[in-house]
Amino acid sequence: MLMMADTKAELSIDASNIHTSNSSGNASSQPNNPLSRKLNKILETRLDNDKEMLEALKSLSVFFTENSLRTRRNLRGDIERRKSVHEDVQAMSSCCEEMTNRLKAAKEQTQDLIVKTNKLQGEK
Numbered sequence: 201m202l203m204m205a206d207t208k209a210e211l212s213i214d215a216s217n218i219h220t221s222n223s224s225g226n227a228s229s230q231p232n233n234p235l236s237r238k239l240n241k242i243l244e245t246r247l248d249n250d251k252e253m254l255e256a257l258k259s260l261s262v263f264f265t266e267n268s269l270r271t272r273r274n275l276r277g278d279i280e281r282r283k284s285v286h287e288d289v290q291a292m293s294s295c296c297e298e299m300t301n302r303l304k305a306a307k308e309q310t311q312d313l314i315v316k317t318n319k320l321q322g323e324k
Contacts, residue, residue, distance in 0.1 A: 264278075
């Protein structure tokens with residue numbers, strides 16, 4: 201249950217016993233409360249040092265240009281589709297690399313046979 205107490209943004213979440221007050225600057229919470237731990241972890245996160253998060257935000261900013269209700273609702277699906285396409289492209293890339301390596305190996309194995317065949321045709 202979420203209740204706004206006054207205009208000083210005092211927030212009270214009864215289900216998790218978290219109380220935060222902007223007016224006094226004190227925050228009291230149960231240290232074993234999972235929601236409290238998650239909130240503290242999020243609030244303590246420094247994005248300056250998290251390169252993966254910065255890269256993710258940069259990637260997101262490329263295709264999430266309009267901040268509307270529709271785009272926010274479709275964001276997860278868009279990300280999952282892009283991730284799926286990315287995984288497919290990576291799979292095709294590794295497949296092509298494997299085929300190239302196999303062709304090189306086959307060429308190395310048949311090189312001696314080609315040299316011998318050319319030599320025998322020259323002698324003939």
